[in-house]
Amino acid sequence: MRKNPKGLLEKIAIYVFLLFMIGVVLLPIFWTVSTSLKTFDRTVSYPPRLIPERITLESYVELLTRTPMLRFLLNSTIISLGTVFLVLLVGAHAGYPAARLRFAGKDFLMLLILFTAMIPGISILIPLYTMMSRLGLLDTYIVLIITNGAQCIPMVVWLLRGFFQAIPPDLEDAARIDGCSRLSAFYRVILPLSGPGLAAAAIYTFIWSWNDFLLAFTLTTSDSKKVTQVGLYTFITGYGIEWNRLCASVVLGLMPVLFFFLILERYFVRGLTAGAVKG
Amino acid sequence: MRFLFPHNFRRVMPYIWLLPALFIVVWISLYPGYRGFIWSLHQTQYVRFVRFIGFENYVARWTDPRTIRAIINSGIYVGGSLAFSLPLGLLLALILSRPIKFRSLIRTILIIPWVTSQTVSALLWTWMLNPSFGLINYWLAAYTGVGKIDFLGNPRFAMLSLVLINAWRSFSFPMVMFLAAIQSITEEIYEAASMDGASRWKLFTSITLPLIKSTFLITLIMLTLNFFNMVTLIFLLTSGGPGGTTETLSYLVFSDAFLFWRLGSSAALGFTIFLINATFSVAYIRLMQRGGID
Numbered sequence: 001m002r003k004n005p006k007g008l009l010e011k012i013a014i015y016v017f018l019l020f021m022i023g024v025v026l027l028p029i030f031w032t033v034s035t036s037l038k039t040f041d042r043t044v045s046y047p048p049r050l051i052p053e054r055i056t057l058e059s060y061v062e063l064l065t066r067t068p069m070l071r072f073l074l075n076s077t078i079i080s081l082g083t084v085f086l087v088l089l090v091g092a093h094a095g096y097p098a099a100r101l102r103f104a105g106k107d108f109l110m111l112l113i114l115f116t117a118m119i120p121g122i123s124i125l126i127p128l129y130t131m132m133s134r135l136g137l138l139d140t141y142i143v144l145i146i147t148n149g150a151q152c153i154p155m156v157v158w159l160l161r162g163f164f165q166a167i168p169p170d171l172e173d174a175a176r177i178d179g180c181s182r183l184s185a186f187y188r189v190i191l192p193l194s195g196p197g198l199a200a201a202a203i204y205t206f207i208w209s210w211n212d213f214l215l216a217f218t219l220t221t222s223d224s225k226k227v228t229q230v231g232l233y234t235f236i237t238g239y240g241i242e243w244n245r246l247c248a249s250v251v252l253g254l255m256p257v258l259f260f261f262l263i264l265e266r267y268f269v270r271g272l273t274a275g276a277v278k279g
Numbered sequence: 280m281r282f283l284f285p286h287n288f289r290r291v292m293p294y295i296w297l298l299p300a301l302f303i304v305v306w307i308s309l310y311p312g313y314r315g316f317i318w319s320l321h322q323t324q325y326v327r328f329v330r331f332i333g334f335e336n337y338v339a340r341w342t343d344p345r346t347i348r349a350i351i352n353s354g355i356y357v358g359g360s361l362a363f364s365l366p367l368g369l370l371l372a373l374i375l376s377r378p379i380k381f382r383s384l385i386r387t388i389l390i391i392p393w394v395t396s397q398t399v400s401a402l403l404w405t406w407m408l409n410p411s412f413g414l415i416n417y418w419l420a421a422y423t424g425v426g427k428i429d430f431l432g433n434p435r436f437a438m439l440s441l442v443l444i445n446a447w448r449s450f451s452f453p454m455v456m457f458l459a460a461i462q463s464i465t466e467e468i469y470e471a472a473s474m475d476g477a478s479r480w481k482l483f484t485s486i487t488l489p490l491i492k493s494t495f496l497i498t499l500i501m502l503t504l505n506f507f508n509m510v511t512l513i514f515l516l517t518s519g520g521p522g523g524t525t526e527t528l529s530y531l532v533f534s535d536a537f538l539f540w541r542l543g544s545s546a547a548l549g550f551t552i553f554l555i556n557a558t559f560s561v562a563y564i565r566l567m568q569r570g571g572i573d
């Protein structure tokens with residue numbers, strides 16, 4: 001390879017830029033983690049130190065033992081998993097006809113489902129609130145599972161449709177020739193082959209649901225049902241200036257979804273890009 | 280199931296598959312949207328209708344200078360966020376499409392902001408930008424001549440801070456989309472062109488850009504809708520302040536409803552936003568079609 005001074009300069013510039021971006025991404029997180037491990041007087045000391053002199057877990061201990069934080073995390077987990085279950089179930093069964101079947105009004109119905117994405121989330125909050133109030137569903141797990149689900153279903157149907165379409169029809173046909181009904185072929189042939197698609201839909205839905213604030217804020221009020229995001233919000237006023245405590249709660253709020261993401265990143269990326277890239 | 284519709288089960292079947300999804304979507308999204316529209320046509324007192332007033336809410340809102348300013352703020356917010364996140368995403372995608380050391384790891388790290396919730400992002404940056412104890416202000420004070428800046432409380436900096444924080448949160452999405460699109464372009468095209476003597480820049484403008492056009496469109500639409508409808512980040516960072524400099528149209532919908540209980544008015548603004556959403560999407564698609572993709 002010829003030594004190319006211009007190429008070398010470019011390479012260095014690229015790596016410097018990447019390093020800069022990584023710094024920009026990680027610094028706020030690092031700073032918050034660092035603060036969460038400090039005592040209060042160290043938090044407000046000057047000059048602030050990026051790495052704490054002495055590490056203490058007192059914020060975490062207080063958070064986990066004397067606040068509902070653990071409960072908030074549990075609620076988020078229950079609701080997010082519930083939403084994933086609902087959305088995969090409903091979305092897969094909707095994605096299949098979208099991918100394979102022809103029927104009157106198909107385009108219209110597909111557009112209808114996508115079209116709901118245009119409806120601004122904020123403008124349905126109050127009507128949803130009154131409707132759920134009348135149904136007595138406020139402040140329950142189920143109400144959040146359904147409403148989060150409704151927000152994720154359009155994207156998941158779109159996503160799974162793409163994945164189902166990519167499976168060669170011959171496999172299904174072979175099963176059906178052998179006497180399987182469409183439904184049966186769906187469960188025995190299509191679904192098992194759709195692992196990555198289902199995983200992508202699952203992680204998309206889980207992250208969406210875990211990160212949601214507005215729906216949870218509007219539809220749940222009691223501590224026993226509050227989710228992590230709303231819990232963090234209540235800590236802001238509760239903890240005022242005690243940033244070390246607040247940072248600890250942020251770290252706890254971020255870790256689960258970060259952890260999930262790191263494990264399933266491949267599927268997350270696939271989910272984001274599926275259907276958006278031709279070919 | 281079969282025995283319910285023995286004669287035309289085959290024809291009815293697709294609708295049965297779709298039914299749960301349609302039901303949920305209609306019940307939770309479409310019907311409340313419709314109810315919201317009805318509310319927008321009434322004068323409201325808390326959660327009750329007082330009387331039907333047709334489009335009075337709309338007229339009142341559209342002629343209100345506060346609304347006009349909110350629309351401008353929305354424009355700045357969306358435009359600014361797109362201006363930062365799209366080119367950044369594209370640049371990073373181009374870089375990451377090359378064989379770089381630790382490419383996978385770098386990509387993973389760069390996606391992290393997109394995975395953080397708006398709440399967490401808001402808190403992370405509120406702390407970073409804290410005027411008294413935050414890291415950024417410490418660096419400003421200690422290493423530059425500039426004094427401490429209350430980024431989120433100073434009317435001159437609040438919107439800029441908001442835009443940058445939003446860009447921080449959002450650039451990973453276009454990065455991932457563009458990366459996938461670029462990686463789907465086969466090597467041969469580039470080889471053929473560069474053998475014909477095309478420069479790197481020419482390769483980029485004549486091959487890469489046109490081929491990722493559809494991805495660009497989809498990303499643009501999704502981000503625009505996302506940013507235009509965003510409330511949580513703004514609510515947690517500045518609550519529309521200081522002095523209304525970060526009050527966007529979507530935030531106005533939120534504050535009218537949740538803080539002032541002006542539900543009819545809020546619904547009118549909400550429906551307006553819906554119309555704007557639809558217009559954006561159609562306009563973008565038309566623009567791109569004229570630009571020459573399928």
